[in-house]
Amino acid sequence: MNLVAAQIVNGLAIGMLYAVMALGLSIIKGLLNVPNFAHGALFAVGAYVCYTLSTIGAPFAVALIGAFSGAALLGFLIERFGIANLTGGSYLLQVLFLFGTALVIEQILVLIYGTTGVSLVPPAMLGGAMDLGFMFLPRYLVFCALVGAFSIVAVWLLIEKTRIGSSIRAGIERREMVQCLGIDIGTLLTLGFALGAGMAGLAGGIALPLLGANATSGNDMMAIAFVVLVLGGLGSLYGAVAAGILIGVAQSLTTLVAPSASTLLIYVIMTVVLLIGPKGLFGER
Amino acid sequence: MLTLSSIDAYYGQSQALHGVSFDVAEGEILALLGRNGAGKTTTLRAIMGLNRVARGVVRFDGRVISGLPTHKIARAGVTLVPETRDAFSLLSVEENIRLGYRTGSPYTVERLLEMFPIIREFRLKKGGELSGGQQQLMVMARGLAMGPKLLLLDEPSQGLAPIMVNAVAEVLSALRRDRLTVILVEQNLRMALDVADRVVILEDGVAVDALSRAAALADPARVEKHLAVH
Ligand SMILES: Nc1ncnc2c1ncn2[C@@H]1O[C@H](COP(=O)(O)OP(=O)(O)OP(=O)(O)O)[C@@H](O)[C@H]1O
Numbered sequence: 001m002n003l004v005a006a007q008i009v010n011g012l013a014i015g016m017l018y019a020v021m022a023l024g025l026s027i028i029k030g031l032l033n034v035p036n037f038a039h040g041a042l043f044a045v046g047a048y049v050c051y052t053l054s055t056i057g058a059p060f061a062v063a064l065i066g067a068f069s070g071a072a073l074l075g076f077l078i079e080r081f082g083i084a085n086l087t088g089g090s091y092l093l094q095v096l097f098l099f100g101t102a103l104v105i106e107q108i109l110v111l112i113y114g115t116t117g118v119s120l121v122p123p124a125m126l127g128g129a130m131d132l133g134f135m136f137l138p139r140y141l142v143f144c145a146l147v148g149a150f151s152i153v154a155v156w157l158l159i160e161k162t163r164i165g166s167s168i169r170a171g172i173e174r175r176e177m178v179q180c181l182g183i184d185i186g187t188l189l190t191l192g193f194a195l196g197a198g199m200a201g202l203a204g205g206i207a208l209p210l211l212g213a214n215a216t217s218g219n220d221m222m223a224i225a226f227v228v229l230v231l232g233g234l235g236s237l238y239g240a241v242a243a244g245i246l247i248g249v250a251q252s253l254t255t256l257v258a259p260s261a262s263t264l265l266i267y268v269i270m271t272v273v274l275l276i277g278p279k280g281l282f283g284e285r
Numbered sequence: 286m287l288t289l290s291s292i293d294a295y296y297g298q299s300q301a302l303h304g305v306s307f308d309v310a311e312g313e314i315l316a317l318l319g320r321n322g323a324g325k326t327t328t329l330r331a332i333m334g335l336n337r338v339a340r341g342v343v344r345f346d347g348r349v350i351s352g353l354p355t356h357k358i359a360r361a362g363v364t365l366v367p368e369t370r371d372a373f374s375l376l377s378v379e380e381n382i383r384l385g386y387r388t389g390s391p392y393t394v395e396r397l398l399e400m401f402p403i404i405r406e407f408r409l410k411k412g413g414e415l416s417g418g419q420q421q422l423m424v425m426a427r428g429l430a431m432g433p434k435l436l437l438l439d440e441p442s443q444g445l446a447p448i449m450v451n452a453v454a455e456v457l458s459a460l461r462r463d464r465l466t467v468i469l470v471e472q473n474l475r476m477a478l479d480v481a482d483r484v485v486i487l488e489d490g491v492a493v494d495a496l497s498r499a500a501a502l503a504d505p506a507r508v509e510k511h512l513a514v515h
């Protein structure tokens with residue numbers, strides 16, 4: 001029983017990370033109509049920015065803001081000087097460009113930090129566990145879930161309640177029309193990509209004390225984020241949030257019965273969903 | 286206010302506009318008429334920068350706008366209400382209109398909801414939940430919210446129930462009272478001549494005739510021969 005409760009909490013925390021990751025992917029997919037294959041590399045960038053800032057003594061909160069900002073800035077550059085120049089070309093070119101960029105980023109991370117990977121002890125305040133009587137709840141997991149939830153709500157408010165957010169929603173549906181209203185679509189796409197990239201970076205930062213990081217550790221996260229995106233429904237912005245949490249909990253619970261199959265299960269789910277219900281669990285918006 | 290000089294436009298290899306020339310004076314409503322496929326929509330899209338002007342020049346307010354990106358043409362004071370309407374289906378009616386609003390526009394969201402009583406009651410509904418006619422009014426309001434100096438209206442009454450056609454006609458009369466400059470593409474000849482000061486006729490991508498409203502009313506055959514199906 002306690003074990004199950006612990007795995008559910010664990011799953012919620014990890015699921016929130018998946019949700020943050022996948023919401024970023026979803027915004028980029030919606031606005032630019034391209035699967036961001038650099039999302040995993042941006043996750044790793046976030047983790048390393050968080051690591052570097054922490055090792056030079058920055059408070060953890062600052063390190064997380066840095067993780068978001070660093071990845072967002074990199075996303076800004078990738079869109080403005082890469083994707084934006086390829087929009088005339090084929091979809092395949094954009095995908096390959098993102099793929100190549102991810103490899104470049106990973107190799108640069110290896111060059112700077114080596115291949116062994118890094119880890120970070122969470123700040124004392126977030127370390128240890130709370131005794132709930134029936135189980136010990138690691139504080140960092142709670143923090144992870146809360147920060148994830150908070151950033152998802154912040155992004156939701158940005159998209160639903162601000163002018164730039166309505167431009168993003170409008171731009172996802174009708175690119176030509178938003179331009180007729182005087183909105184610079186190029187800038188909008190760049191901002192959207194930067195926002196999505198920033199979310200990958202933030203997820204990387206939050207995950208660092210939990211999972212550690214190396215240059216390619218974002219790739220597993222990215223693969224799962226794609227599963228989450230598919231499960232949430234490719235046409236839906238927020239389906240990714242529910243699907244992320246669902247996958248996190250499902251994966252965590254599977255480790256109880258069949259630890260070695262938990263990751264396989266996730267990819268089987270994605271493949272089956274694509275084949276039988278490509279609109280995902282939460283369908284069209 | 287707007288001058289088109291020998292505009293050519295293409296879809297791939299096939300040429301849709303062959304040297305279209307006409308101009309629009311400030312405060313005038315110009316009806317752009319012609320058969321299906323004559324190039325009316327392409328002309329509006331070329332002005333808006335959505336279709337590339339391959340040859341020729343579009344001048345607006347004394348400056349060349351052909352070649353500018355669409356959002357810059359929009360910021361210069363031109364906007365298009367397309368025949369496909371292009372409602373933002375996930376945004377509420379009010380959000381649709383508010384997204385068009387630019388500071389300084391005389392058409393505030395509140396004023397537009399007054400001007401468009403039919404959609405006022407749906408302001409919190411999603412754009413995609415409206416009927417075709419309601420959507421048409423909403424996208425006209427969205428375009429007006431920009432406070433454009435020149436409004437391009439592509440077949441606003443097409444496919445609408447009579448009561449909605451009347452609502453559209455009322456808005457057109459209001460625009461006329463406001464002395465807004467408009468290019469109106471309209472299949473409904475009577476409706477076009479009710480509000481237009483002048484008529485330009487397109488045929489096979491060429492502006493073949495231009496005449497005043499009085500001339501069109503006096504000699505309807507001169508217009509109709511370019512509209513009849515042959
Ligand atoms: N997207 C497109 N691709 C290829 N050809 C097109 C496209 N849109 C229009 N055309 C062609 O360009 C020409 C002009 O079309 P346009 O839509 O401008 O005519 P229109 O006068 O607006 O017609 P309608 O009254 O049917 O709206 C037509 O021959 C049409 O077939």
Ligand SMILES: [Mg+2]
Pocket residue numbers: 325326327368439
């Ligand atoms: Mg047309």
